[in-house]
Amino acid sequence: MFGYYLKLATRNLRRNLGLTALMIGAVALGIAVCVMTLTMYRAMSGNPIWWKNDVLYAVTMDFWDPQQPYWDDKPELPPEQLTYRDALAVFASDIPERKVIMHKATGILSLDGKQVKPERVTTRVTTKDFFAMFDVPFQYGGAWTDAADTGPEPVMVISRRMNDTLFRGENSVGRRIRWNDNEFRVVGVRDHWLPLPTFYDVNNGSLEEPEDVYIPFGWNAALEIYSAGNTNGWKPEDITSYQGFLDSENIWIQMWVELPDLAAHDRFRNFLDNYATEQKKAGRYQRPLNNRLTRPDQWLVDNDVVGNDDRVLVGLAFAFLAVCLLNTVGLLLAKFLNGASITGVRRALGASRRQVFAQHLVEVGVTSGLGALLGLALGGLMLVGLRALYTVDPADAGGTQALAHVDLTSVATALVLALIATMAAGLYPAWRIGRIPPATYLKAQ
Amino acid sequence: MLEMNGISKIYRTDLIETHALRNFSLKVGDGEFVAVTGPSGSGKTTFMNVAGLLEVFDTGTYRLDGADVSRLSDEQRSRLRNEKIGFIFQSFNLIPDLDIYDNVDVPLRYRRLPAKDRDQRIKSALEVVGLSSRMHHMPSQLSGGQQQRAAIARALAGDPRFLLADEPTGNVDSLMARQVMDLLEQINEMGTTIIMVTHDPELARRAHRNVHIVDGQISDFRPYEPRAEIEAAAVAAGPTPMVMSQA
Numbered sequence: 170m171f172g173y174y175l176k177l178a179t180r181n182l183r184r185n186l187g188l189t190a191l192m193i194g195a196v197a198l199g200i201a202v203c204v205m206t207l208t209m210y211r212a213m214s215g216n217p218i219w220w221k222n223d224v225l226y227a228v229t230m231d232f233w234d235p236q237q238p239y240w241d242d243k244p245e246l247p248p249e250q251l252t253y254r255d256a257l258a259v260f261a262s263d264i265p266e267r268k269v270i271m272h273k274a275t276g277i278l279s280l281d282g283k284q285v286k287p288e289r290v291t292t293r294v295t296t297k298d299f300f301a302m303f304d305v306p307f308q309y310g311g312a313w314t315d316a317a318d319t320g321p322e323p324v325m326v327i328s329r330r331m332n333d334t335l336f337r338g339e340n341s342v343g344r345r346i347r348w349n350d351n352e353f354r355v356v357g358v359r360d361h362w363l364p365l366p367t368f369y370d371v372n373n374g375s376l377e378e379p380e381d382v383y384i385p386f387g388w389n390a391a392l393e394i395y396s397a398g399n400t401n402g403w404k405p406e407d408i409t410s411y412q413g414f415l416d417s418e419n420i421w422i423q424m425w426v427e428l429p430d431l432a433a434h435d436r437f438r439n440f441l442d443n444y445a446t447e448q449k450k451a452g453r454y455q456r457p458l459n460n461r462l463t464r465p466d467q468w469l470v471d472n473d474v475v476g477n478d479d480r481v482l483v484g485l486a487f488a489f490l491a492v493c494l495l496n497t498v499g500l501l502l503a504k505f506l507n508g509a510s511i512t513g514v515r516r517a518l519g520a521s522r523r524q525v526f527a528q529h530l531v532e533v534g535v536t537s538g539l540g541a542l543l544g545l546a547l548g549g550l551m552l553v554g555l556r557a558l559y560t561v562d563p564a565d566a567g568g569t570q571a572l573a574h575v576d577l578t579s580v581a582t583a584l585v586l587a588l589i590a591t592m593a594a595g596l597y598p599a600w601r602i603g604r605i606p607p608a609t610y611l612k613a614q
Numbered sequence: 615m616l617e618m619n620g621i622s623k624i625y626r627t628d629l630i631e632t633h634a635l636r637n638f639s640l641k642v643g644d645g646e647f648v649a650v651t652g653p654s655g656s657g658k659t660t661f662m663n664v665a666g667l668l669e670v671f672d673t674g675t676y677r678l679d680g681a682d683v684s685r686l687s688d689e690q691r692s693r694l695r696n697e698k699i700g701f702i703f704q705s706f707n708l709i710p711d712l713d714i715y716d717n718v719d720v721p722l723r724y725r726r727l728p729a730k731d732r733d734q735r736i737k738s739a740l741e742v743v744g745l746s747s748r749m750h751h752m753p754s755q756l757s758g759g760q761q762q763r764a765a766i767a768r769a770l771a772g773d774p775r776f777l778l779a780d781e782p783t784g785n786v787d788s789l790m791a792r793q794v795m796d797l798l799e800q801i802n803e804m805g806t807t808i809i810m811v812t813h814d815p816e817l818a819r820r821a822h823r824n825v826h827i828v829d830g831q832i833s834d835f836r837p838y839e840p841r842a843e844i845e846a847a848a849v850a851a852g853p854t855p856m857v858m859s860q861a
Contacts, residue, residue, distance in 0.1 A: 522692075
C-alpha cells in the first residue's frame with residue numbers, strides 16, 4: 170500500500186500547487202534557519218584542533234590585581250594573556266615539546282618596484298613552532314628556524330591569498346617583501362587554513378580570519394611592534410617608552426605549549442608554580458597561586474567563545490522552526506479537510522481510519538521531505554551568504570570552504586530533527602481527517 | 615441478507631435532538647430489489663448510512679449476511695463495507711483527479727488484491743457498464759450518465775453481496791435514468807441484492823418492494839410484485855434499451 174499512498178501523495182501535491190508550495194516553503198524556511206544557526210553554532214563551539222586536544226595547552230598565570238579578579242563572572246580564572254616579560258621567561262623553559270608566544274599586529278605590506286599597491290595586513294608576530302604546533306599547512310616552503318626567532322632574522326610566512334595577490338600564485342620562497350618599510354624574505358606560503366573558531370587567539374572574535382603575514386617574535390623589540398589585539402593592565406603605570414611597555418604589567422601575549430604526556434605536563438606545571446613563587450618573593454603575583462594549563466576544548470568554554478547569545482540564537486531558530494511547523498500544520502489541516510469529501514468516498518469504499526491516517530501521513534512525509542531538501546539547499550545558500558559577510562579573504566574562506574568546514578553531522582542532525590518535527594506536526598491533521606465520520610463527508614458532497 | 619430490529623438513531627447538538635430513525639425494523643432477503651421512498655428529512659439517508667455501516671446507531675440490532683454487525687470496530691466495519699457492500703451515490707462521487715480505471719480500482723486497492731486480479735475485475739466491471747473504451751478518461755470528460763455508470767462499475771468491481779444506491783438517477787436525464795435502472799435490474803438479476811433510495815415513484819415501482827419512510831419509521835410496505843408485472847408496467851411507460859451504449 171505504501172506505493173499506492175506515495176502515488177496518491179504526489180498526485181495530491183500536484184493538485185494544489187500553490188498550497189503545496191506554501192507548505193514546502195514554510196518547512197524549508199524553518200529548516201534553513203535551523204541548519205544555518207546550528208551550523209554556525211557548531212562551527213563556533215567545535216574544537217578545530219580536536220586531534221591534539223590532549224597535548225596542547227594554553228598557558229595562563231594569575232598576577233592580576235590583588236583586590237579583584239580579572240574576570241568578574243569567573244573569578245577563579247587567570248587572565249587569558251601574559252605580560253611580555255612573563256611570556257619570555259616561561260618561553261625559556263625546555264620542558265615543552267613545542268612552545269609558542271605570539272600576538273596579533275598590523276603592518277603595511279609592499280613590494281619594491283611598486284607593482285602592487287601597499288596594503289595593510291593582519292600579521293601574527295610569533296615563534297616558529299606556531300606552524301608545527303597547530304598543523305598549519307604550507308603551499309610552498311615552510312616555517313623559519315629557531316635562529317630566525319632569536320636573531321631575529323628578516324623572514325616571513327605569507328598566506329596563499331597574499332601570495333596570489335603579490336606573486337600571482339607562483340612559488341615566492343626567497344622573494345623579498347617590505348613590511349612597515351622593513352625588508353623580509355619569504356620562507357613559506359601558508360596554504361588554505363581556516364580553524365573555526367580561531368582558538369589560538371580569542372581576544373578579537375572567534376570568527377577572525379587567520380593572519381596574512383607571520384614574522385618572528387624577536388622583531389617586537391627591534392621594530393617596536395604593538396599589539397593589534399586587546400592590551401589590558403590592572404594598575405596605573407607611567408609608560409614613556411616601548412621598553413617601558415615591554416616591562417609593564419600589561420598583558421598582550423598569548424602562549425601555548427605542546428606537552429606530549431602527563432609527566433611533561435606536571436613538570437611544566439611545577440615550573441610555572443616555581444616561577445610564580447619567585448615572582449611573589451620579588452613582590453609581584455600577589456594573588457593566590459593560580460597557574461593553569463588549559464586544553465583547547467576547555468579554553469573555548471572558559472573564554473565564552475560560545476556565548477549565551479549564541480545559545481539564545483539557536484533557541485530562537487528552533488522557535489522559528491516551530492512557528493513554521495505550526496503554520497504547516499494549519500495548511501495541512503486546511504488541505505486535508507478541503508479533500509474531506511474524497512476521503513469520505515474512500516472511507517465508504519472500504520478504507521479504514523488507519524489506512525486514511527497512513528495515506529495522509531505519507532503525504533506529510535513527502536511534503537516534509539521536499540521541505541527538508543529545499544531547506545538544506547536554502548540553508549547552504551544562507552551559509553554562503555553569511556560566510557561572505559564574515560570573509561575578508563575569498564580564497565581562504567569562500568563559501569565552499571566554509572561549508573566544507575561544517576561537519577555533515579550537524580547538518581544531518583538538523584535535518585533528522587526537522588523531519589521528525591514535521592512528521593510529528595503532520596500527525597494531528599492526518600489523525601483528524603481519519604476521525605471524521607465518512608457519512609459527514611458524503612453529505613458534504 | 616439484511617435484518618434491522620428496533621434501530622434508533624438520534625443526532626444531538628447542544629440545543630436539539632433529532633430522531634432520524636425510530637425503532638426502525640426491516641428485513642431484506644437475498645436477491646431482493648428494494649426501493650426506499652419518503653419525503654425529505656424522513657430518514658432515508660440515515661437508513662442508508664446505517665445499512666452501509668457508515669454510521670453507528672444508538673439502539674437496536676443489525677444483522678448483515680447472517681452476522682451481527684451492531685458493535686464492530688472501525689477496522690471490521692471498513693472491511694465489511696469493502697467486501698460486501700457497494701455504494702452508488704446521487705452525485706456519483708468519483709474522485710476527480712483519478713481516471714475511470716483508477717476510480718474503479720479504489721475499493722480493490724483497500725482489499726489488497728494482486729495487480730493482475732484487480733486489472734481483470736476493473737476491465738470486467740467497465741465492460742458490464744459499457745465504459746471499456748473510456749477507462750482512461752477523467753470523470754470530467756464524461757457525461758452525467760457515464761459517470762454514474764462508472765460509479766456502478768466501481769461498486770460492482772468488488773463483487774459485493776448488496777448494493778446501496780442513494781438516488782442513483784437523481785443527477786441524470788430521464789433517458790439515462792432508465793438506462794441506469796436497466797443496469798441495476800440486470801445486476802439484481804445476477805443475484806446482487808439492491809436497496810435503492812429514490813424520490814421517483816416510477817423507478818420505485820420497478821423494484822420488488824417499496825419501503826416508505828416517514829419521520830424515521832416505516833409507514834408503508836408495497837407488497838412484492840413479480841418481475842413480470844413490473845416489466846409490463848415498464849413497457850407501458852415506453853421502450854428502454856437493455857444494452858449500455860458507449861456514448
